[in-house]
Amino acid sequence: MNDQAERPVYMDHAATTCMKPEVLAAMAPYFSEHFGNPSSLYRFSRGSREGVEGARGEVAKALGAKPEEVFFTAGGTESDNWAIKGVAAAAKKKGGHIVTSAIEHHAVLHTCEWLAKQGFSVTYLPVDGYGRVDPGDVESAITDRTVLVSVMTANNEIGTVQPIGEIGRIAHDHGVLFHTDAVQAIGAVPIDVAAMEIDLLSLSGHKFYGPKGTGALYIRQGTRIESLIHGGGQERGRRAGTENVPGIVGLGRAIEVATADIEGHNRRIAAMRDRLIRGVLDTIPDTRLNGHPVERLANNANFSFRYVEGESILLLLDAHGICASTGSACSSGSPEPSHVLLATGLTPEEAHGSLRLTLGDANTADDIDYVLRLLPEAIGRLRRISPLTPAEKRVQEAD
Amino acid sequence: MYTEKVIAEFTNPEYVGEIADADGVGEVENPGCGDIMRISLKVEGDRIVDARFKTFGCAAAIASSSMATRMIRGMTLSEAWDLSNADVVDALGGLPEPKVHCSLLARDAIRAAINDYRTRRGLPPLEAGPSGCCEGTKPDNG
Numbered sequence: 001m002n003d004q005a006e007r008p009v010y011m012d013h014a015a016t017t018c019m020k021p022e023v024l025a026a027m028a029p030y031f032s033e034h035f036g037n038p039s040s041l042y043r044f045s046r047g048s049r050e051g052v053e054g055a056r057g058e059v060a061k062a063l064g065a066k067p068e069e070v071f072f073t074a075g076g077t078e079s080d081n082w083a084i085k086g087v088a089a090a091a092k093k094k095g096g097h098i099v100t101s102a103i104e105h106h107a108v109l110h111t112c113e114w115l116a117k118q119g120f121s122v123t124y125l126p127v128d129g130y131g132r133v134d135p136g137d138v139e140s141a142i143t144d145r146t147v148l149v150s151v152m153t154a155n156n157e158i159g160t161v162q163p164i165g166e167i168g169r170i171a172h173d174h175g176v177l178f179h180t181d182a183v184q185a186i187g188a189v190p191i192d193v194a195a196m197e198i199d200l201l202s203l204s205g206h207k208f209y210g211p212k213g214t215g216a217l218y219i220r221q222g223t224r225i226e227s228l229i230h231g232g233g234q235e236r237g238r239r240a241g242t243e244n245v246p247g248i249v250g251l252g253r254a255i256e257v258a259t260a261d262i263e264g265h266n267r268r269i270a271a272m273r274d275r276l277i278r279g280v281l282d283t284i285p286d287t288r289l290n291g292h293p294v295e296r297l298a299n300n301a302n303f304s305f306r307y308v309e310g311e312s313i314l315l316l317l318d319a320h321g322i323c324a325s326t327g328s329a330c331s332s333g334s335p336e337p338s339h340v341l342l343a344t345g346l347t348p349e350e351a352h353g354s355l356r357l358t359l360g361d362a363n364t365a366d367d368i369d370y371v372l373r374l375l376p377e378a379i380g381r382l383r384r385i386s387p388l389t390p391a392e393k394r395v396q397e398a399d
Numbered sequence: 400m401y402t403e404k405v406i407a408e409f410t411n412p413e414y415v416g417e418i419a420d421a422d423g424v425g426e427v428e429n430p431g432c433g434d435i436m437r438i439s440l441k442v443e444g445d446r447i448v449d450a451r452f453k454t455f456g457c458a459a460a461i462a463s464s465s466m467a468t469r470m471i472r473g474m475t476l477s478e479a480w481d482l483s484n485a486d487v488v489d490a491l492g493g494l495p496e497p498k499v500h501c502s503l504l505a506r507d508a509i510r511a512a513i514n515d516y517r518t519r520r521g522l523p524p525l526e527a528g529p530s531g532c533c534e535g536t537k538p539d540n541g
Contacts, residue, residue, distance in 0.1 A: 309434075311457040312409070315401075319410055328457070329432050337433075348433055385415050385461060387426065387437040387453035 008321040009367045013207075013299055013360035014156050014184060015325060019250070020209040020361075026253035027211065030246035038243050039234065048245045055252025059216050062259040063201060064192040066221065071235045072248050075215040076183040076204030078228070080107040082217050082239070083179045083200040084150060086225035088115050091147035091177075096120040099141045099176075100150045101133045101162075102343040107202075108150055108181055109339075125151075130292035131160035131344050138167050142174045149178050153185035153201075157327055157340040157356060158291030159300025161189060168197030177223060183207055187258030188266060188297050199223050203255075205247065209361070210254030214247040266298035269359050272368050276357065277301050279372040284379050290341060290354060299359040302327075304341070304350040307389040308382040313355050316378040322371060327354040349388070401458060402492035409458040412465035414472070416451040423519065425511025429504055434460045438468065438508040442516055445475050452508070459498035460505075466490050467505035476513055480525065482506060 010018070029047075036045030038052050053067070060067040073079045088098065100112055102124045112122045123141045125133050133151055142149070149171040154161045164180055171178035179200035182191060187208040193201060200223065205214035219225060219238075231240030258265075281287055286306040305313065310326025317324050327338025329352065336342075337351035346354075357371065383389040401409075417424075421439035428435045434456030441449035450468040454461050467487050471479040484502040488494050494502060514524035 307455065309456050309460075312461060315406070315409065315458045319406070352433055385412065385453060386455045387435055388455045 006319075006321040007370060008323075009363070009370055010323045011357040011359060011363065011367070011371065012323045012325050014159075014297075014356065014358035016206050016212065017209045017360055018362065019206075019211060020254065020257060022257065023210055023250045023254045027246040027250040030249050034245070038245060039232070048243075051245055051249040051252075052243050055248045058252040058256045059203075059218075062186070062191065062255045063218055064194055065218050068236070069193075069218055069221055071217050071219060071239050072243060072251070073215040073217055073239060074213055074244070076105075076181065076202050076207070077107040077215075079202030079204070079215045079217040080105070080181055081111050082228040083202060083219075083225070084108065084111045084148065085115065086228055087148045087177055087179070087200070087223075088120055089226040090224040096147065097123070097143055097145040098148045098150065099123045099125065099138060099146055101125045101127060101152070103127050103131055103155055103157075103160075103340040104150070104152055105156055105181055105183065108152070112150075121145075127160075127343050129345050130295070131155055131158045131290075131340065132292060132295065133162050133167065135163055135166040135170055139170045139174075142171070142176055146174070146176050149176055151178075151180060153180045153182040153189055153191070154297050155291070155340060156184045157338055158302045158344065159184075159297035159358075160292045161185070161295045161297065164198070165196045172197050184297060186255060187262060188299065190259075190262050193218060193220065200225070205251035205254055208254050208258040211247045211250040214244060214251040216251065265361075269361075269363075270298040272363060272365065273299060273301055273359050275365075276359075276368050276371065279368070280375060283372070283376045287379075288350070290344065290346070297358075301357045301359075303355050303357075304346060305353045305355065305379050306350065307353070307386045308379060309352050310354050312382050313353075313375075313378055316381065317371075317374065320370075320374050322374065325356045325358075327356070328352045400495050401462075402494075404490075404492040405458065405462045405494065408462040408465045408491065412452075412461060414449075414451050414465065414468040415453065417453060418449055418451050423512040423514075423516025425508045425513070425515055427504055427507040427511055429456075429500065431500070432456070434501060434504055436460065436464050436504045436508040438464070438505075438512045440471075440512045440516060442476065445477070447471050447474050447476065447479055452505075454504075456501060456504070457498070459494050459501040462491055463487050463494075463502040463505040464508070467502075467509060471509060476516070479509055480513055482509060 034047035036048045038049040056067045056070045059070045125137045168178045177199045181202045183204045199220040201218040206212040229240045290302040310328030327341045329337045341351035418439040422442040423440040426437040437453045452464040452468045454464040484506045487502045
């Protein structure tokens with residue numbers, strides 16, 4: 001496979017996205033002409049203040065929220081930390097129990113683990129083989145000491161979309177706040193914080209073609225939450241620090257573009273994604289699709305290839321210009337493979353042999369063809385090296 | 400994060416496979432990360448004339464296996480026994496720190512294959528010493 005021409009194919013959009021030209025163009029004036037501090041009183045700063053408030057309006061519109069319920073942060077991780085630690089701190093008197101799922105992002109899981117060290121108790125709900133949380137489990141986990149339910153809108157590794165509306169309703173039936181990490185969902189899952197009964201929602205700009213280092217936390221009006229970052233009076237006294245004005249403006253423009261036609265976008269991306277999934281499952285034996293067959297993000301394909309290890313697959317693809325990711329431990333430097341894949345019941349070997357391909361706006365039918373040509377070769381190559389591959393499969397794979 | 404040598408060795412490993420009439424076979428597994436390596440040897444006199452490997456693992460594990468088999472071909476059994484993982488890592492131009500344990504697997508597999516050769520000939524196995532693949536996780540006082 002070394003003689004084939006290399007072509008760059010970026011299929012790791014769950015990791016990050018390329019900023020859109022219109023986003024960059026919207027940001028540009030806020031690095032130069034509108035450089036004023038939004039907190040300053042003179043007229044000159046009005047431009048940057050209006051930029052920030054315009055972006056707040058766009059985020060609010062995308063979520064079905066009010067602008068004053070949107071608070072800008074430095075990203076999804078800060079938003080998750082703020083939502084969980086902030087609610088926990090504000091509700092300490094009531095009790096200290098948090099309900100979350102086993103497949104949350106580490107920004108949620110490690111925050112909950114830290115709170116557990118501070119004396120909070122945490123229930124990690126299991127998921128089924130497709131990575132779905134059972135809303136019934138949420139209901140049974142809630143006690144009179146529960147202060148927060150936090151379940152992600154869609155999973156970053158396997159793309160499984162959770163029954164968020166149902167979980168929100170159950171939390172509210174019990175008078176418990178509901179937070180959702182929607183970092184992977186913006187622009188892919190239509191959000192309505194009222195209908196979905198969401199009290200807090202985390203999002204991150206660079207996952208939907210906006211700038212890195214930008215994010216927001218939606219906080220429903222009246223929600224009791226402490227601040228995470230203390231200092232000046234920015235963000236109505238709840239999130240200190242001079243605003244990242246160009247970044248906020250970029251996030252605003254990006255969310256406007258990303259949510260303008262979610263259905264059309266999903267249709268186009270899912271058509272390519274489905275061809276990729278069918279092609280891979282049809283041509284590579286002993287392969288499974290991880291995640292839900294239907295309730296999954298339109299851009300997500302996640303496979304486990306038996307007998308081989310994910311980092312090796314990733315590097316063979318990289319040699320041909322294909323950017324992908326894996327839940328194998330060997331790529332992360334941690335001793336354990338993906339907690340998400342293990343939670344869905346995969347064996348460590350299956351989790352090690354996982355590969356995630358996440359499509360984006362710039363991908364084309366040619367990209368799918370290219371991956372469908374190179375991936376079977378890469379897997380075949382590694383299976384010939386692997387002592388786990390049964391002899392009869394090796395004959396089958398040999399070229 | 401990998402050197403060009405590692406990538407080259409990983410992408411084009413030379414001595415992949417199994418020797419049908421091997422004189423010694425060693426298979427080791429890293430219980431931590433799940434990597435598995437099997438190495439088979441053909442021995443004439445006390446010299447290794449052929450060495451082949453099969454590895455389930457990351458690029459570092461495959462590259463180390465490939466480099467190690469390349470290095471022990473032509474060595475005496477005692478030279479091969481003394482091959483250290485540092486020799487393999489040096490030959491690869493270095494490995495990232497979290498990946499160094501992958502090279503220990505190759506050394507352990509070679510030693511297992513040599514002991515298999517010895518056992519088949521009624522010789523006592525050599526003392527393998529501490530299992531290489533877990534050195535990184537041993538307590539400091541161990």
